[in-house]
Amino acid sequence: MARNVLLLSAGRRVSLLRGFQEAASKRNGVRVFAADLRPDLSAACHSTEAAFPLPRVDGPEYKDALLRLCREQDIGLVVPTIDTELPVLAALKDEFASEGVHLVVSTGALIDTFADKRTTADFFNGYDLKTPALMPRDALTYPVFVKPYDGSLSAGAMLARTADDLPPAVFANERNIFCEYIDHDAYDEFTCDLYYDRNGALKCVVPRKRIEVRGGEVAKAQTCKNDIVPLLFEKLGALDGARGTLTLQLFRPRGGGDMIFNEINARFGGGYPLSRCAGADFQDWLITEYIEGGDAPLFHEWRDGALMLRYDDEVIVLPE
Numbered sequence: 642m643a644r645n646v647l648l649l650s651a652g653r654r655v656s657l658l659r660g661f662q663e664a665a666s667k668r669n670g671v672r673v674f675a676a677d678l679r680p681d682l683s684a685a686c687h688s689t690e691a692a693f694p695l696p697r698v699d700g701p702e703y704k705d706a707l708l709r710l711c712r713e714q715d716i717g718l719v720v721p722t723i724d725t726e727l728p729v730l731a732a733l734k735d736e737f738a739s740e741g742v743h744l745v746v747s748t749g750a751l752i753d754t755f756a757d758k759r760t761t762a763d764f765f766n767g768y769d770l771k772t773p774a775l776m777p778r779d780a781l782t783y784p785v786f787v788k789p790y791d792g793s794l795s796a797g798a799m800l801a802r803t804a805d806d807l808p809p810a811v812f813a814n815e816r817n818i819f820c821e822y823i824d825h826d827a828y829d830e831f832t833c834d835l836y837y838d839r840n841g842a843l844k845c846v847v848p849r850k851r852i853e854v855r856g857g858e859v860a861k862a863q864t865c866k867n868d869i870v871p872l873l874f875e876k877l878g879a880l881d882g883a884r885g886t887l888t889l890q891l892f893r894p895r896g897g898g899d900m901i902f903n904e905i906n907a908r909f910g911g912g913y914p915l916s917r918c919a920g921a922d923f924q925d926w927l928i929t930e931y932i933e934g935g936d937a938p939l940f941h942e943w944r945d946g947a948l949m950l951r952y953d954d955e956v957i958v959l960p961e
Contacts, residue, residue, distance in 0.1 A: 644670050644932060647716045650723045651675035651685035651692065655956070656914040657722070657924075658685045664925040671928060674714055684956040698726050704733060711742045717932045719744045720885075720909070724793055727752045727907055743931040747837075747907045748882030755905045758790045758818060765902040768876045772902050774821040778812060784822040787811055793906075796857070823901055828892035831869060832859060834916040836923045837883040838937045839930050845923070845940040846870045847916040849949075859912040859951075864919045866945040869893065872900070886913065886923050915949035 646661050648654065658675060665671040675692040677683040686692030693710055696702050711719065719742060721730055731749040738744075746752070754760045762772040776782060787807070788798040797814075800822060801807045811817055829850055836845040848869040852861035869891070888910035892901040909923075917924065926937040 645672045645674060645714055645716050646718045646720065646928065646932075647711065647714070648673065648675045648685065648689075649677075649695070649719060649721050649726055650698075651677050651680075651683050651689075652722070653683070654685045654722055655688050655954075657909060658688055660914060660917050660922075660924040661720070661928075662689070664922065664928050667925070668928065668933075671932065674716070676710065681958075687956045687958055698723075698729050703729065707733075708737065708740065708742075711737070711740065716742055718742075718927060720927070721746055722909060724756065724906065724908070728756075745885040745927060745931060747884050747887070751880075751882040752907050755907050756791060758788070758792075758904060761904055764905075770876060770902045771899045773823055776819045776821070778819060781819055782821075786820045786822045787817050788820065789814070789816040790818045791816060793857075823892045823903075827896070828894050828901070831865070831891050831893055832862070832910055832912055833869060833873065833889045833891065834910065834913050834921065834923065835873065835877070835883075835887040835889055836921070836926060836937065836940075837880060837885060837887060838926075839884060841880050841883050843874060843878045843880065843883075844926070844937045845921050845943070846873045847919065847921045847943055849912055849915055851912075859910075859949075861951065862912050862915055862949045864915060864943065864945055864947040867893070869900070870941070883907075885927060886910075888913070912949065915947060916943065918949075919944040919947035 646665060648658055648661060651658060661673045665673050673689055675686045675689045676695045677686050680686035680692040680694055696706050721727055727746055728749055730744040730746045731752055734744045754764050765772045776785060784800060784802045786800055831848045831850055834847045835843060838844050848865050848867060849862040850865050851859050854860060886909050888906045890903040920943040921940060929935040930937050
């Protein structure tokens with residue numbers, strides 16, 4: 642049985658890598674490797690015992706290179722970290738499984754739904770969860786929030802408080818959608834880490850209140866045990882095609898009322914290490930399920946009020 646873990650597009654994800662290393666250290670013989678387009682320029686790749694180059698995920702040679710690496714390094718668990726990997730790995734999942742390699746990714750249909758903010762809204766509405774209203778371009782109500790329907794990390798997103806804030810180029814871009822603005826003075830924004838087992842059953846929900854965001858990724862956050870947890874178990878307790886970690890964003894009203902659901906990413910989010918350090922060890926459960934063949938627990942015992950304050954650090958590589 643294949644025993645090792647491979648973290649794809651490792652880049653700067655040193656905290657995520659360390660989580661897998663700590664989970665692996667509890668077992669005999671499980672090793673953690675990293676891969677990247679340029680391992681020599683990846684902090685995470687310099688923080689593990691072995692790292693390997695892989696071609697671009699959208700290139701024709703990617704599948705064969707990844708499969709060869711998994712065979713050579715006895716990989717049993719492959720973990721994606723970026724959006725562009727998700728549909729590619731979903732299409733390869735069955736083929737790799739026949740080789741004993743588990744690509745832990747949700748189904749292609751679910752990934753496609755979450756990749757488009759319009760179909761994501763339809764998904765939430767189908768579970769009776771409220772979403773920001775979408776406005777037609779010729780009937781905007783201000784303030785309005787503009788973003789590409791397929792964007793990530795807040796790229797291309799902007800708030801327009803009046804019509805004068807919207808240059809013609811915004812309307813010319815067919816990828817842009819126009820959404821109801823959710824007032825941050827009235828709502829708290831949460832990112833929730835969700836763990837789905839290999840049968841699509843929800844096992845854990847950890848809401849993280851976003852205190853400060855930098856470059857589209859959370860910089861300061863705190864775990865909160867609140868009404869988000871039972872609501873998500875009630876509405877999304879079983880999700881066909883969901884596997885591993887999903888990252889869900891929502892707005893919770895400070896004065897009571899309906900929560901507003903914004904988006905889902907079918908992968909680890911940048912702030913997940915906070916949930917792990919609070920006790921929700923998704924990385925350990927992935928190894929349990931996909932390498933050891935065990936079951937992930939139903940888990941509610943993570944610590945409330947755990948605070949994450951991210952900071953800049955560096956990996957220095959000296960010439961030999």
